[in-house]
Amino acid sequence: MPITKSQVKYIQSLAHKKFRDAEGVFVVEGPKMVAELLQASNLQPRAVYALPGWIGEQPASLRSALTGINESELERLSALTTPNQVVAVFGKPVFPPPVFDRGVLLALDGIQDPGNLGTMVRLADWFGIATVVCSPDSADVFNPKAIQSTMGSIARVSVCYAEPGELISASGLPVYAAMLEGEGLYGIGRIDRGWILIGNESKGIRPELQALATHRVTIPRIGHAESLNAAVATGIILSHLVGR
Amino acid sequence: MPITKSQVKYIQSLAHKKFRDAEGVFVVEGPKMVAELLQASNLQPRAVYALPGWIGEQPASLRSALTGINESELERLSALTTPNQVVAVFGKPVFPPPVFDRGVLLALDGIQDPGNLGTMVRLADWFGIATVVCSPDSADVFNPKAIQSTMGSIARVSVCYAEPGELISASGLPVYAAMLEGEGLYGIGRIDRGWILIGNESKGIRPELQALATHRVTIPRIGHAESLNAAVATGIILSHLVGR
Numbered sequence: 417m418p419i420t421k422s423q424v425k426y427i428q429s430l431a432h433k434k435f436r437d438a439e440g441v442f443v444v445e446g447p448k449m450v451a452e453l454l455q456a457s458n459l460q461p462r463a464v465y466a467l468p469g470w471i472g473e474q475p476a477s478l479r480s481a482l483t484g485i486n487e488s489e490l491e492r493l494s495a496l497t498t499p500n501q502v503v504a505v506f507g508k509p510v511f512p513p514p515v516f517d518r519g520v521l522l523a524l525d526g527i528q529d530p531g532n533l534g535t536m537v538r539l540a541d542w543f544g545i546a547t548v549v550c551s552p553d554s555a556d557v558f559n560p561k562a563i564q565s566t567m568g569s570i571a572r573v574s575v576c577y578a579e580p581g582e583l584i585s586a587s588g589l590p591v592y593a594a595m596l597e598g599e600g601l602y603g604i605g606r607i608d609r610g611w612i613l614i615g616n617e618s619k620g621i622r623p624e625l626q627a628l629a630t631h632r633v634t635i636p637r638i639g640h641a642e643s644l645n646a647a648v649a650t651g652i653i654l655s656h657l658v659g660r
Numbered sequence: 661m662p663i664t665k666s667q668v669k670y671i672q673s674l675a676h677k678k679f680r681d682a683e684g685v686f687v688v689e690g691p692k693m694v695a696e697l698l699q700a701s702n703l704q705p706r707a708v709y710a711l712p713g714w715i716g717e718q719p720a721s722l723r724s725a726l727t728g729i730n731e732s733e734l735e736r737l738s739a740l741t742t743p744n745q746v747v748a749v750f751g752k753p754v755f756p757p758p759v760f761d762r763g764v765l766l767a768l769d770g771i772q773d774p775g776n777l778g779t780m781v782r783l784a785d786w787f788g789i790a791t792v793v794c795s796p797d798s799a800d801v802f803n804p805k806a807i808q809s810t811m812g813s814i815a816r817v818s819v820c821y822a823e824p825g826e827l828i829s830a831s832g833l834p835v836y837a838a839m840l841e842g843e844g845l846y847g848i849g850r851i852d853r854g855w856i857l858i859g860n861e862s863k864g865i866r867p868e869l870q871a872l873a874t875h876r877v878t879i880p881r882i883g884h885a886e887s888l889n890a891a892v893a894t895g896i897i898l899s900h901l902v903g904r
Binding site: 452531535538539540541542543544545565567568569572601602635636637638639640641642643644645647648649651652655656658659660 | 696775779782783784785786787788789809811812813816845846879880881882883884885886887888889891892893895896899900902903904
């Protein structure tokens, strides 16, 4: 049975946050990520449209949840320039209530680029950080570009939208705030508790949150670039403070 | 004098490597980067199209090189979804001949994503690495997305396209190759000479180059993400080996 116009319209509508929020779902594309998310116990697929070749490679237990489509249907459903075998709609992941008063947490203040945001969630997952708090004005992690950049980490990292200031103040944990003029990163030892706070790509951390920093952390520069990409800076800071 | 159709066509043609190579030029957009590149002594602007407001903010010495355009002309010239005040064409930067047998060098094997490539050049600039060698099958650093991701570092880092294997072999320097199964990064001390070798986003470093590694370097994982973004991994490795 060919896909209907209304199915295509529905998937396309999910490019908009308003419709994703109303439905509680998000879209993922590509064989690797969809296969990974299909295995995740805290995610439910609502619809999976795939080329027959890809469906044939899936475990028999999954196949009943998959809808076969052809190349031209895939092109209509996909938001990618180069559609890649499968487009899936998942319900948003469910996590146990996050804990804000122990361990290492990542707080993001106004990250605007969905690719950066997704990459940061992937980094949190790599470095074993269970919770990422995004200020309400941050990009939406269920934006298609953000989701693709998480590379499946969306199933393992709890991403919440809340005012970081309130959670930070209530937590009693130290705050390591990434700033251009601060204490050198490499002089700080490994940490096992605290907030790592990263600011907007061009404006940095807003002053009210800067005021909560117990450490203002700077990646020392050797050369001449004016700044680092926000996701790269997050990776460098997590590597030094948490990864070692 | 309004911009002509042929000027618009010329700028648009420069989205293609073939035309950039034939002309020896590349396109940059946005006030911050264009202003920075206009200051660079090793770059010559060929044409700068800007809104009158932006032109008014530039030093008088520069203004003769700038062409005023209106919003709708900017939209026709720009490749961005949100055009940003100025579109410029520059001749490719000129550098002294690179030195491949001392200091720290970055070698990239088949990086495909222009954004990753540009971010890596920006990272090299931050960490004081003068030369980046890209294998011939890598993305073009003068691709508009790559250029925007360099954030001006294209004027300060010499990017060459050559077989890394030959340069590495001839250099006699140690080779730190980023790989998923190797020696833990954090056990390696600071380096002041050698190649840092980064592979393709999905396939990694090809076997012939892996064979030249004196150190196979892995970023230890604490959590569950399957991999890291290539530019983020480069940042973490440079930070640890060079930045500290």
